[in-house]
Amino acid sequence: MINEKMRGLGAKRSVIRELFEYGKIRKAQIGEENVFDFSLGNPSVPSPTCVNEGLINLIKNESAISLHGYTSAQGDAGVRQAIAEYITKTQGFNVDKDNLYMTVGAAAALTCSLTAVVNPGEEVIVLAPYFPEYKVFIERFGGVCKEVLCDTTTFQPDFERLEKAINKNTAAIIINSPNNPTGAVLSEENLVKLCALFKKAQDKFGKSIYIICDEPYRELVYGGLTVPYVPKYYDNTLVCYSFSKSLSIPGERIGYVMVSPKIKEFREVYQAVCGAGRALGFVCAPSMLQKLIPCCLGQTSDVSVYDTNRKLLLKELTEYGFTCVKPDGAFYLFLKAPTEDANEFCERAKKFEIIFVPSDDFGCKGYVRISYCVKTEQIEKALPAFKKLAESYNLI
Amino acid sequence: MINEKMRGLGAKRSVIRELFEYGKIRKAQIGEENVFDFSLGNPSVPSPTCVNEGLINLIKNESAISLHGYTSAQGDAGVRQAIAEYITKTQGFNVDKDNLYMTVGAAAALTCSLTAVVNPGEEVIVLAPYFPEYKVFIERFGGVCKEVLCDTTTFQPDFERLEKAINKNTAAIIINSPNNPTGAVLSEENLVKLCALFKKAQDKFGKSIYIICDEPYRELVYGGLTVPYVPKYYDNTLVCYSFSKSLSIPGERIGYVMVSPKIKEFREVYQAVCGAGRALGFVCAPSMLQKLIPCCLGQTSDVSVYDTNRKLLLKELTEYGFTCVKPDGAFYLFLKAPTEDANEFCERAKKFEIIFVPSDDFGCKGYVRISYCVKTEQIEKALPAFKKLAESYNLI
Numbered sequence: 001m002i003n004e005k006m007r008g009l010g011a012k013r014s015v016i017r018e019l020f021e022y023g024k025i026r027k028a029q030i031g032e033e034n035v036f037d038f039s040l041g042n043p044s045v046p047s048p049t050c051v052n053e054g055l056i057n058l059i060k061n062e063s064a065i066s067l068h069g070y071t072s073a074q075g076d077a078g079v080r081q082a083i084a085e086y087i088t089k090t091q092g093f094n095v096d097k098d099n100l101y102m103t104v105g106a107a108a109a110l111t112c113s114l115t116a117v118v119n120p121g122e123e124v125i126v127l128a129p130y131f132p133e134y135k136v137f138i139e140r141f142g143g144v145c146k147e148v149l150c151d152t153t154t155f156q157p158d159f160e161r162l163e164k165a166i167n168k169n170t171a172a173i174i175i176n177s178p179n180n181p182t183g184a185v186l187s188e189e190n191l192v193k194l195c196a197l198f199k200k201a202q203d204k205f206g207k208s209i210y211i212i213c214d215e216p217y218r219e220l221v222y223g224g225l226t227v228p229y230v231p232k233y234y235d236n237t238l239v240c241y242s243f244s245k246s247l248s249i250p251g252e253r254i255g256y257v258m259v260s261p262k263i264k265e266f267r268e269v270y271q272a273v274c275g276a277g278r279a280l281g282f283v284c285a286p287s288m289l290q291k292l293i294p295c296c297l298g299q300t301s302d303v304s305v306y307d308t309n310r311k312l313l314l315k316e317l318t319e320y321g322f323t324c325v326k327p328d329g330a331f332y333l334f335l336k337a338p339t340e341d342a343n344e345f346c347e348r349a350k351k352f353e354i355i356f357v358p359s360d361d362f363g364c365k366g367y368v369r370i371s372y373c374v375k376t377e378q379i380e381k382a383l384p385a386f387k388k389l390a391e392s393y394n395l396i
Numbered sequence: 397m398i399n400e401k402m403r404g405l406g407a408k409r410s411v412i413r414e415l416f417e418y419g420k421i422r423k424a425q426i427g428e429e430n431v432f433d434f435s436l437g438n439p440s441v442p443s444p445t446c447v448n449e450g451l452i453n454l455i456k457n458e459s460a461i462s463l464h465g466y467t468s469a470q471g472d473a474g475v476r477q478a479i480a481e482y483i484t485k486t487q488g489f490n491v492d493k494d495n496l497y498m499t500v501g502a503a504a505a506l507t508c509s510l511t512a513v514v515n516p517g518e519e520v521i522v523l524a525p526y527f528p529e530y531k532v533f534i535e536r537f538g539g540v541c542k543e544v545l546c547d548t549t550t551f552q553p554d555f556e557r558l559e560k561a562i563n564k565n566t567a568a569i570i571i572n573s574p575n576n577p578t579g580a581v582l583s584e585e586n587l588v589k590l591c592a593l594f595k596k597a598q599d600k601f602g603k604s605i606y607i608i609c610d611e612p613y614r615e616l617v618y619g620g621l622t623v624p625y626v627p628k629y630y631d632n633t634l635v636c637y638s639f640s641k642s643l644s645i646p647g648e649r650i651g652y653v654m655v656s657p658k659i660k661e662f663r664e665v666y667q668a669v670c671g672a673g674r675a676l677g678f679v680c681a682p683s684m685l686q687k688l689i690p691c692c693l694g695q696t697s698d699v700s701v702y703d704t705n706r707k708l709l710l711k712e713l714t715e716y717g718f719t720c721v722k723p724d725g726a727f728y729l730f731l732k733a734p735t736e737d738a739n740e741f742c743e744r745a746k747k748f749e750i751i752f753v754p755s756d757d758f759g760c761k762g763y764v765r766i767s768y769c770v771k772t773e774q775i776e777k778a779l780p781a782f783k784k785l786a787e788s789y790n791l792i
Contacts, residue, residue: 001567001603002661002668006512010671011664017469046460059451064442068645073413104500104649104678111677116402133674140675141537171397207397249464251683253500265398272398275406278529279536281507282500286682287647 005140014132015361016040019346023355030353036382038356038370041180041331043248045301045373051247054295058288067291071284074274075102075256082294083256090298091229099261101273102285105253106216106242111137111280113238113257114172116272117210118143122171124212127157128363129334131180131214135363143171147363155184155325155334157194166201172210173198177227178217181362181369182334183310183327185221188228195234208236208264216242216255219300221329222307235262238269243293245331245373248301254289306331309372309379316383321395331373334359338393340366348392352385401536410528411757412436415742419751426749432778434752434766437576437727439644441697441769447643450691454684463687467680470670471498471652478690479652486694487625495657497669498681501649502612502638507533507676509634509653510568512668513606514539518567520608523553524759525730527576527610531759539567543759551580551721551730553590562597568606569594573623574613577758577765578730579706579723581617584624591630604632604660612638612651615696617725618703631658634665639689641727641769644697650685702727705768705775712779717791727769730755734789736762744788748781 019039027035058067074080080097087095103109110133118124120142126134128147138145148165151158175194177186186194195211202209213230218241221227231237242255259270284290313333314326324335335356337345342358345368349356359367372379390396415435423431454463470476476493483491499505506529514520516538522530524543534541544561547554571590573582582590591607598605609626614637617623627633638651655666680686709729710722720731731752733741738754741764745752755763768775786792 001513001515001518002664003512003515003672006671006675007664007668008671009674010512010667010669014674021468040466042461042465044461047464051464052455052460055455056452059448064448065438065440065644067647068443068447069438069647070436071647072417104682107677107679111675116399116406117397119397119399122397136675137677248461251463251465251467251680251686253679253682268398268403271406272403273406275402275404276399278405278410279402279507279532280676281503281533283503283649284647286500286649286685289682 009136016132016357019355019357026353033381034353036354036378036385038354038372038374041245041371041373042250043245043301043373044375045248045303045305047248048296048299048301050296050299051249051292054292055288058291062291067288069287071287071290073277073284075100075285076287076290079290079293082297086297087258091232093229093232094261095258096261099259099270101257101259101270101277102290103255103257103277104282104285105244106214106240106255107133108253108282109240109242109255109257110134110212110214112273112276112282113212113240114138114143115141115276115280117238117269118171121169123167123169124171125162125165125173126363127175129181129359129367130174130363131176132361134174149364152364153325155179155182156187156190159193159197162194163197166197168205170201170209172212174212174214175230176214178221178329180217180330181332181359182325183330183332184325185225185227185328191228191230191233198234202236211237213237213239215239216245217330219246220303220306220331222310223328225328227329231258231260231262235260236264243296246300247296252286252289254285254293305376306373308376309374312376312379313370313372317386320387320390322390331371333370333372335368335370337366337368338395342366342368349389352389354382354385354389405532412528412753415751415753422749429777430749432750432774432781434750434768434770437641437767437769438646439641439697439769440771441644441699441701443644444692444695444697446692446695447645447688450688451684453691454687458687463684465683467683467686469673469680471496471681472683472686475686475689478693482693483654487628489625489628490657491654492657495655495666497653497655497666497673498686499651499653499673500678500681501640502610502636502651503529504649504678505636505638505651505653506530506608506610508669508672508678509608509636510534510539511537511672511676513634513665514567517565519563519565520567521558521561521569522759523571525577525755525763526570526759527572528757530570545760548760549721551575551578552583552586555589555593558590559593562593564601566597566605568608570608570610571626572610574617574725576613576726577728577755578721579726579728580721581621581623581724587624587626587629594630598632607633609633609635611635612641613726615642616699616702616727618706619724621724623725627654627656627658631656632660639692642696643692648682648685650681650689701772702769704772705770708772708775709766709768713782716783716786718786727767729766729768730763731766733762733764734791738762738764745785748785750778750781750785
């Protein structure tokens with residue numbers, strides 16, 4: 001018997017991936033330059049030079065056997081040491097190599113973390129709108145994905161709704177800041193409030209409730225903002241990080257889980273993360289990519305391009321009559337659908353060769369996600385199409 | 397609440413990994429050259445030149461954005477096309493790119509395949525002795541791992557036991573040929589018999605039963621043997637392959653699932669494999685490694701070294717009075733423990749600085765696995781220690 005749950009997931013695919021495939025076909029039909037594809041979070045800015053130079057150095061100077069060989073399941077010790085020192089230095093929060101578990105990207109970091117600290121039947125809170133794969137990751141092992149809608153005027157948490165959602169069955173909450181799909185950055189003030197809420201809940205229910213931070217966009221913030229480091233505010237925290245976006249290497253699948261040393265049952269949680277990685281079939285994170293990381297810590301692709309794109313899109317789309325909350329991070333714009341029907345909006349946009357993603361699967365209807373991690377010229381070229389789209393709704 | 401099942405898996409680790417870590421510590425204490433570590437299947441023969449040359453070519457000539465960017469979840473189409481053509485040509489079995497799903501190594505291929513075609517509560521037959529992670533992969537999602545001991549005089553299937561083990565709850569069998577830990581290669585004659593048994597069972601129970609082939613050692617066979625391609629003998633077959641051993645890149649995690657076009661419900665099974673990959677958090681196989689594969693198809697590391705090692709070990713250990721079934725493939729020797737207590741044998745070997753793995757976790761007590769994928773000099777240097785070990789049992 002085929003596993004119907006898995007078949008359904010494979011048959012449906014994620015809406016994002018579906019649109020990405022549509023875009024590929026459409027580009028083949030009418031030429032790449034004529035399709036304005038804003039569907040996927042695939043960075044358009046090349047990796048910083050440390051990536052390719054670092055890879056070539058490793059290939060030329062390391063023994064092939066060690067470079068391409070298995071590392072320990074939790075990751076190469078030297079690599080973890082370098083990352084631990086980097087976090088300690090930049091966040092002012094003491095992390096040791098033994099708090100780190102290298103993963104095949106952030107998705108793997110999330111599935112390992114969730115599998116480690118949540119049992120079937122327990123609830124994981126996600127703040128909507130949220131990255132739709134969270135629901136897939138949680139439901140895969142029989143967890144319950146509990147959506148709590150944010151305040152849609154700011155896309156910060158709605159604390160009244162959040163408090164109501166927490167109960168004795170709550171095992172964890174996923175925080176994604178900067179946020180995909182809204183670009184919102186959780187403010188320090190709201191983080192403090194959120195942590196207080198969960199500390200209260202831990203006391204009330206006499207159990208650990210974990211904050212799982214999904215932070216692939218940590219370095220992608222604009223206007224001088226910084227993203228508070230959650231383990232400094234809440235002990236029972238796991239940080240899932242990926243180098244996909246900061247180094248523009250999303251296909252390479254390299255990231256880590258930082259299991260906070262302050263977690264009450266640290267040893268057990270770390271072991272459970274290792275056990276989950278083993279049971280899910282990860283063995284170890286790609287070895288050469290692991291060994292690249294120490295050469296690249298603190299470096300990023302030229303993210304100023306994303307800021308340029310953000311400002312340009314925001315200014316023009318607002319002028320055309322579209323509305324959205326100003327994003328402070330990541331590379332997404334969360335645009336309100338003029339008729340409040342996101343799918344209709346997406347379908348109509350396709351007629352103008354614009355591809356973006358309807359928000360329904362993000363747990364918040366009536367919006368679309370525009371991934372602006374594209375070349376600025378693509379945005380410039382797309383603006384007339386956006387204008388026509390606005391005109392078709394009589395927004396201008 | 398921590399997931400206790402995962403914690404247990406992380407706390408215990410695999411025995412193999414545990415010994416690997418012991419070896420690392422011991423080498424640091426007394427020098428690498430003084431420890432005879434036969435614990436891990438980490439190839440000692442460097443990758444063929446196509447690996448590092450291919451990587452450097454890709455880095456220098458491909459656009460960084462495309463090289464390091466996401467591929468489709470099922471893998472880059474060109475890469476799958478090249479692999480499909482290679483299989484079609486070398487196996488005389490028609491495979492299309494859409495039968496292939498690129499994975500983060502064979503472990504991922506196995507977890508995706510098992511998750512796709514087995515439901516919680518259903519049984520998966522493994523032929524003991526077997527790679528212990530199979531049990532972990534099967535039990536993770538609530539499957540039942542049904543061990544069926546091989547004929548230990550040949551390590552070919554015991555068909556009487558096998559027939560008894562099949563029932564209406566059987567969803568799949570894992571075949572691993574060449575075998576880890578015995579090095580046995582399933583003969584064509586026995587494969588035909590095994591397929592007949594499963595065809596009969598499919599008819600009897602009116603359902604599909606899948607053969608899942610785990611084939612990372614396909615190219616590592618000696619004495620002119622070839623490994624039959626199971627999809628030619630049985631329709632409902634999934635082949636899990638990894639380039640880890642053939643190209644000596646086990647840390648890089650690159651492999652695939654070939655979902656046979658002859659599978660009765662091919663489309664549904666392929667979708668379920670994609671769904672499983674998605675739900676387990678794989679996103680896509682490492683992109684640069686995927687793109688390396690077309691340059692390396694048909695090439696292998698110098699596996700003649702393993703054959704040299706095999707012959708040397710077999711000859712000498714037999715002379716010292718140890719007994720084992722001659723392995724025809726992979727790079728493992730499955731040695732009988734003189735007192736039939738594998739753990740005692742391993743502990744005693746450690747006193748002579750020899751590290752090998754007790755067989756208990758392989759589902760077959762009283763043996764040890766010797767990984768001879770080491771430098772031939774290491775074996776030569778280890779022989780006096782093996783001799784002393786034999787003497788300590790009065791075998792000589």
